[in-house]
Amino acid sequence: MDKSQKRISIEDVAQRAKVSITTVSRVINNVPTVSSKNRARVEEAIAFLKFKPNVSAQRLATGVNNSIGLVMPGYPGIFHSFYAIELIRGVGHACETLHLDLVFHITNGFNPLNTSNVGGVIFADIIENRKQVESALAAGTPCMVINNKVDDLDADYIAIDNKLGGKVAADYLISLGHKEIAIISGNLNTQAGLFRFEGFKKELENRKISLPAEYVFEGDYSRRCARQAAEKFFELKNRPTAIFACSDEMALEVINVAMEKGVKIPQELSIVGFDDSPACLYSSVGLTTIKQPLFEMAEQAVRLLNQIVNGKHTDKVKEMLAPKLVVRESCASPKG
Amino acid sequence: MDKSQKRISIEDVAQRAKVSITTVSRVINNVPTVSSKNRARVEEAIAFLKFKPNVSAQRLATGVNNSIGLVMPGYPGIFHSFYAIELIRGVGHACETLHLDLVFHITNGFNPLNTSNVGGVIFADIIENRKQVESALAAGTPCMVINNKVDDLDADYIAIDNKLGGKVAADYLISLGHKEIAIISGNLNTQAGLFRFEGFKKELENRKISLPAEYVFEGDYSRRCARQAAEKFFELKNRPTAIFACSDEMALEVINVAMEKGVKIPQELSIVGFDDSPACLYSSVGLTTIKQPLFEMAEQAVRLLNQIVNGKHTDKVKEMLAPKLVVRESCASPKG
DNA sequence: ATGAAAGCGCTAACAG
DNA sequence: CTGTTAGCGCTTTCAT
Numbered sequence: 001m002d003k004s005q006k007r008i009s010i011e012d013v014a015q016r017a018k019v020s021i022t023t024v025s026r027v028i029n030n031v032p033t034v035s036s037k038n039r040a041r042v043e044e045a046i047a048f049l050k051f052k053p054n055v056s057a058q059r060l061a062t063g064v065n066n067s068i069g070l071v072m073p074g075y076p077g078i079f080h081s082f083y084a085i086e087l088i089r090g091v092g093h094a095c096e097t098l099h100l101d102l103v104f105h106i107t108n109g110f111n112p113l114n115t116s117n118v119g120g121v122i123f124a125d126i127i128e129n130r131k132q133v134e135s136a137l138a139a140g141t142p143c144m145v146i147n148n149k150v151d152d153l154d155a156d157y158i159a160i161d162n163k164l165g166g167k168v169a170a171d172y173l174i175s176l177g178h179k180e181i182a183i184i185s186g187n188l189n190t191q192a193g194l195f196r197f198e199g200f201k202k203e204l205e206n207r208k209i210s211l212p213a214e215y216v217f218e219g220d221y222s223r224r225c226a227r228q229a230a231e232k233f234f235e236l237k238n239r240p241t242a243i244f245a246c247s248d249e250m251a252l253e254v255i256n257v258a259m260e261k262g263v264k265i266p267q268e269l270s271i272v273g274f275d276d277s278p279a280c281l282y283s284s285v286g287l288t289t290i291k292q293p294l295f296e297m298a299e300q301a302v303r304l305l306n307q308i309v310n311g312k313h314t315d316k317v318k319e320m321l322a323p324k325l326v327v328r329e330s331c332a333s334p335k336g
Numbered sequence: 337m338d339k340s341q342k343r344i345s346i347e348d349v350a351q352r353a354k355v356s357i358t359t360v361s362r363v364i365n366n367v368p369t370v371s372s373k374n375r376a377r378v379e380e381a382i383a384f385l386k387f388k389p390n391v392s393a394q395r396l397a398t399g400v401n402n403s404i405g406l407v408m409p410g411y412p413g414i415f416h417s418f419y420a421i422e423l424i425r426g427v428g429h430a431c432e433t434l435h436l437d438l439v440f441h442i443t444n445g446f447n448p449l450n451t452s453n454v455g456g457v458i459f460a461d462i463i464e465n466r467k468q469v470e471s472a473l474a475a476g477t478p479c480m481v482i483n484n485k486v487d488d489l490d491a492d493y494i495a496i497d498n499k500l501g502g503k504v505a506a507d508y509l510i511s512l513g514h515k516e517i518a519i520i521s522g523n524l525n526t527q528a529g530l531f532r533f534e535g536f537k538k539e540l541e542n543r544k545i546s547l548p549a550e551y552v553f554e555g556d557y558s559r560r561c562a563r564q565a566a567e568k569f570f571e572l573k574n575r576p577t578a579i580f581a582c583s584d585e586m587a588l589e590v591i592n593v594a595m596e597k598g599v600k601i602p603q604e605l606s607i608v609g610f611d612d613s614p615a616c617l618y619s620s621v622g623l624t625t626i627k628q629p630l631f632e633m634a635e636q637a638v639r640l641l642n643q644i645v646n647g648k649h650t651d652k653v654k655e656m657l658a659p660k661l662v663v664r665e666s667c668a669s670p671k672g
Numbered sequence: 673a674t675g676a677a678a679g680c681g682c683t684a685a686c687a688g
Numbered sequence: 689c690t691g692t693t694a695g696c697g698c699t700t701t702c703a704t
Binding site: 007008050052053054055056057059060065067070074079080085088089092093095096101102103104105106107114115116117135138139140278282 | 343386388389390391392393395396401403406410415416421424425428429431432437438439440441442443450451452453471474475476614615
Binding site: 369396 | 689691692
């Protein structure tokens, strides 16, 4: 149950350098008040013995824990989503530059989470794990929720303004002259799915453009349902001139279906996606889409959480990041 | 620099439950010898105080560290590769089931790595960071290298048998009757790139099939170079009847080029890829490819490393996992 | 500038 | 079955 070889401790270093352990501790922590002679001896000993301070002991002694947890929902497929990758990249990168240890957790939301070994926790979305956030909060661990506006929890959050995203899409299509605009929404049980839809719908209302029920298809971000939706829309006698698909995957599948049916994009049909995922690059026609600053959001989450952990940021964080329109080739003004 | 609120300790629990801290420790660790009455009181106190044991203290006291590090090279684009995702998934999943903390590190290979806060480290490939492995090893931390055969280091490793992968590809194409087989290799400075090429080449030799220099193109796994290669091959007067591309990305790009030039696949050209990446699913013709058990490799790495850390596995681990042929539609027998 | 000593929170003998 | 006690390796007063 234990490591076979005994680890080198600060005491071994002290012995070899013929100084007290206090002095060794001082050089480890770059305390200036150490004679250069002693410092040299200690450094030599450290190098010779290949000594590495025991982080657990340091944390216990100081009470400071320079690590943060990243909790990701574990539903199937998440790791093949652009979303998860960008978050991991962003969090990972920020931790690296701030010299924080990143403790990575995949969770189904049910197992209790012991957060006492991290200074703070980042929850990458909360699907079925509000309990975990509450319990972490109760244990006194600062929590930062990503991608969810959680005003009913005592957690800080930083999210994408999905309503704005929906609005931007609608706005762009309307400005092009479209009046028959359909939407393939995301899962409306998720905040992102719901908000994109709401933002889109409200903007249509504001601009006095009707959104008949037949122009609304509730999807789930999958290609399969996008295909269903597209086929349904194409059969309508009053075919929409534009479609807002709430994910790039869905938008790309709509393009596929359109090509199969000989519907020209963007001449006969405009389409805007959501995400700006790399998949866009390999599409036959450049997809106009809404880009979410995922990487930046993740980085920012780490930075703010770190400040909170260190008591340098006492206000609650409630940030909404604006998604941006990326214009490529999949939209045009409607004919006529 | 410190947490504002004072954490609840085992002592607070003991006080409230009116027992000794030892008893509290016993119930935390599920030691059976605790009267049910006391156990109940302690559990009540723990729940009431929302007590969570301090992991650093536990680790310091036991000397056991139930966490492992995952070190990933940080070169641009790695996180958008199928490779990285599968490794993260596999390692993450295994850690979750074994109740191990996963400490995630992105590294350029130059910063020294303090591995004293983890029981063992998994290096996801080693590009420029042999130094880090050596230093971790020197500090007494068990190291498991993934995807690299590193017999010259004292580390354990578990890798994909890339030579076998190259052989399998060659074998399959030859069995189909091809004699003019070209290869677009990966980066030959990486072990994977080199070994796939070597396995392929040797199999051709064994089967007495010649591999002229004009049939070899050193690529870098990118679409760009695959396009160059394909264009070059298509201009040859002695056009190959089959191409082995050492990554799916490259294979898919070859298919694209072929389609643009009106070369029919698989009738006029057979092509096999490497990876079995999800990108295959969206290709116009199903790509026959070599699948690497990345997820399994990552899981296995965690399991073995954990045994090593716990002294339950003393032999050096030197495993090679076999890649497997996945037949889809991109290959056929040559005409004539 | 340096060292002795008292913890940090927990576990693990060892008694009882 | 329960409590006392001695560390785990390091930081941090407090003297010197």
